Amino acid sequence: MSDDPDRLVTVTSAATEFAANVAVAVLADHGIEAKAFAGLASWWGVGGPGKGSTFWNIPVQVRARDLERARAALTENKRDSVDIDWDAVELGDREDDAPLTPIGHTPMIVRVAIWLGLALMLAALIAGIVLSLR
Secondary structure: OOOOOOOEEEEEEEOOHHHHHHHHHHHHHOOOOEEEOOOHHHHHOOOOOOOOOOOOOEEEEEEHHHHHHHHHHHHHHHHHOOOOOHHHOOOOOOOOOOOOOOOOOOOHHHHHHHHHHHHHHHHHHHHHHHHHHO
């Protein structure tokens, strides 16, 4: 391993790009330059399966010379953070009449279009096989 104090080292990793960017912001508030390196998981919109998995997690890296300060800053931030009991938070009344759509709900028109596209692709594949056998 190199002794270069400017080499990047991983100080933490996060399951989502948002969480990684929060860590970067916390470190910036402490005067530590950090970068989050999101990969394909972020592009696909999937998060990590949780702590312990390194494949999906997004590394947050700092210069080697800042590693101990960065660890201390993240530990301090975690210790000082406030846990919010969201069940006790009063949000008030809604101001619109728009229907609530569950997260991940795909509209029926989109589902029909997907199935129609799959059916057409299957039909084209079968037709191609039948025509190639003649």
